[in-house]
Amino acid sequence: MAVKLVVDNVSFSYGGIQALDGINIGVSRGEIVSLVGPNGAGKSTLLKCIDRILKPQRGVVYLDGKDTAKLNSRDISKSIGYIPQSTGGVFPFTIFDVVLMGRRPHLAWRVSPRDIMIVAQTLRFLGIEEFGTRYFDELSGGEKQKVLMARALAQEPEILLLDEPTSNLDIRHQLEVMEIIRELVQERQISVVMAMHDLNLASRFSERIVILKDREVFSVGTPERVLNLENIRAAYGVEVRVISDHDGKPYLVPISPVNNQR
Amino acid sequence: MSIANIKETTASEEIYTRLTKKKVFFILGLFVALVVVSITATTMGAASLGGRESLQAIVAKILPGLQTTNFADTIVWQLRLPRILMAVLTGLSLGVAGTAMQGVLRNPLVSPYTLGLSAGAACGAGIAIALGISVLGAGRYFIVGNAFIFSLLTMFLVFAISRIRGTAIETLILAGVALSYLFSATISILKYVSDAEVLREIVFWLMGGLYTARWETVILLLPVITIITVLTMRYSWDLNVMSSGEEVAASLGVRVGRVRIIVLTLSALLTACVIAFTGIIGFIGLVSPHTCRAILGNDHRFLIPASGLMGALILLISDTACRTLIQPTEIPVGIMTSFIGVPFFLYLLIRKRRRWWQ
Numbered sequence: 001m002a003v004k005l006v007v008d009n010v011s012f013s014y015g016g017i018q019a020l021d022g023i024n025i026g027v028s029r030g031e032i033v034s035l036v037g038p039n040g041a042g043k044s045t046l047l048k049c050i051d052r053i054l055k056p057q058r059g060v061v062y063l064d065g066k067d068t069a070k071l072n073s074r075d076i077s078k079s080i081g082y083i084p085q086s087t088g089g090v091f092p093f094t095i096f097d098v099v100l101m102g103r104r105p106h107l108a109w110r111v112s113p114r115d116i117m118i119v120a121q122t123l124r125f126l127g128i129e130e131f132g133t134r135y136f137d138e139l140s141g142g143e144k145q146k147v148l149m150a151r152a153l154a155q156e157p158e159i160l161l162l163d164e165p166t167s168n169l170d171i172r173h174q175l176e177v178m179e180i181i182r183e184l185v186q187e188r189q190i191s192v193v194m195a196m197h198d199l200n201l202a203s204r205f206s207e208r209i210v211i212l213k214d215r216e217v218f219s220v221g222t223p224e225r226v227l228n229l230e231n232i233r234a235a236y237g238v239e240v241r242v243i244s245d246h247d248g249k250p251y252l253v254p255i256s257p258v259n260n261q262r
Numbered sequence: 263m264s265i266a267n268i269k270e271t272t273a274s275e276e277i278y279t280r281l282t283k284k285k286v287f288f289i290l291g292l293f294v295a296l297v298v299v300s301i302t303a304t305t306m307g308a309a310s311l312g313g314r315e316s317l318q319a320i321v322a323k324i325l326p327g328l329q330t331t332n333f334a335d336t337i338v339w340q341l342r343l344p345r346i347l348m349a350v351l352t353g354l355s356l357g358v359a360g361t362a363m364q365g366v367l368r369n370p371l372v373s374p375y376t377l378g379l380s381a382g383a384a385c386g387a388g389i390a391i392a393l394g395i396s397v398l399g400a401g402r403y404f405i406v407g408n409a410f411i412f413s414l415l416t417m418f419l420v421f422a423i424s425r426i427r428g429t430a431i432e433t434l435i436l437a438g439v440a441l442s443y444l445f446s447a448t449i450s451i452l453k454y455v456s457d458a459e460v461l462r463e464i465v466f467w468l469m470g471g472l473y474t475a476r477w478e479t480v481i482l483l484l485p486v487i488t489i490i491t492v493l494t495m496r497y498s499w500d501l502n503v504m505s506s507g508e509e510v511a512a513s514l515g516v517r518v519g520r521v522r523i524i525v526l527t528l529s530a531l532l533t534a535c536v537i538a539f540t541g542i543i544g545f546i547g548l549v550s551p552h553t554c555r556a557i558l559g560n561d562h563r564f565l566i567p568a569s570g571l572m573g574a575l576i577l578l579i580s581d582t583a584c585r586t587l588i589q590p591t592e593i594p595v596g597i598m599t600s601f602i603g604v605p606f607f608l609y610l611l612i613r614k615r616r617r618w619w620q
Contacts, residue, residue, distance in 0.1 A: 087510070090369065091560040093506075093561065104502075116278055
């Protein structure tokens, strides 16, 4: 498999507070990688460093072998789509307009019929076409998540970065969103890096899992290899029971916090 | 994929295209309204000059064969037209600047004066009036220049202060508000120590008005305002994207910090250019963007031109009312913009089902 994205020894700190320390990760074309780990481990920060929303103080992010620090922001935005945790603006836009913003990296000022077609197709692909004229802040959490995904897809990216795409969603929407991501990866060979809190969804939908702990990579590998009792106890300080489900993926049932952690 | 799906796709594309056309028509409608009101306004005024004679005076300049009187020519060309055009330019500038500043600072309460621009201009004008009358004689351009310089100076101070914190929106706004108070205090000192004549002059300047409009001002401002408006409109997409948050904007390839400084500088220039000549004309820069937001939505590609035209229209109607309602005296235009603008604005606020400023 072709290597799409390489994170090479990346460190970042907010002011004086270290958030990432020497992170190394490689992502292949058409691969889903989940970043897991406790709050404050640096998952969101790492996603932002990959997209150069934040500029790493040390280390390099390579996109197709090219140093992203040397690419201009528009070029990066044509390759990488970033989906934040649901946020609305002060001045609301219609869904169609929100998704059209995803075309911004490709636009000068005029919107071409092709741009409009891509937006309409993306809305249909995500099953939210009937929302086109509604306003973003009127939608439910699950619908909002789909709109944000539609905007990123309208960018026609090769890499999608998702920051906790399933938090705040009901279980049906969680599954729908994950199925969409899987479908995208299979159809368009997009690479996906997502920060996840739900270890079981991460286990079921990702090829590889990266556990971040204390600003560093704690463990990397397939869900079967990484999601075990010892790693979860060390990373989260939680006792779990590991069940192997019908698809052979590990499923974790949290039991209790480890006492000596407190 | 079923046929029904394909039909749906064309439906949403069609809806979008239709809405876009509607927005363009609304903007064209505003433009036509502005032209009609401008022409009507040339026929109105304190001088006893009928509509027919006024129009003849205008056309006579273009068609030399037509008869007109010197009196009509002077009233229309030297008094009414420059004032009408000044109203249009001022309203346009304040409307555009208000929209752009609200967009870039992601705050619906922002007006062209938020960064302390008006207080700065007022302070500059106040100092010029106080010095000018006592030392140099009332130099008009001394006052204008001083107001302009102080206004821009305020903006650069705000930038300098906020730079320390990485030009965060809150810092920008708060620095502007703080500086406003400082300048207001300075004006209060000026008022307190000046004699009656200077005080009167300062108070007049603070109320704002278009009675000083002249051709030379219009000719000076027209190209400047046109260029800055077009430059501002070029950032429409960036403003749209920035309204969804800085991180999203950055991930869509917008260099947020840079765009913020550029758009704020353009808006401040627009504002400073006009208020240096007219004094503080309130409310247009707030009411005009929100009126257009309520009607058109928040896409800056349409919002900026619409808000500019709306501002021009409101100010022109207000100013024409000012100079014609109680002849031969004038009502200060700031009073009229509020009396015409506020009810209209409140109507939109109540009528509108969606509350976009939540």
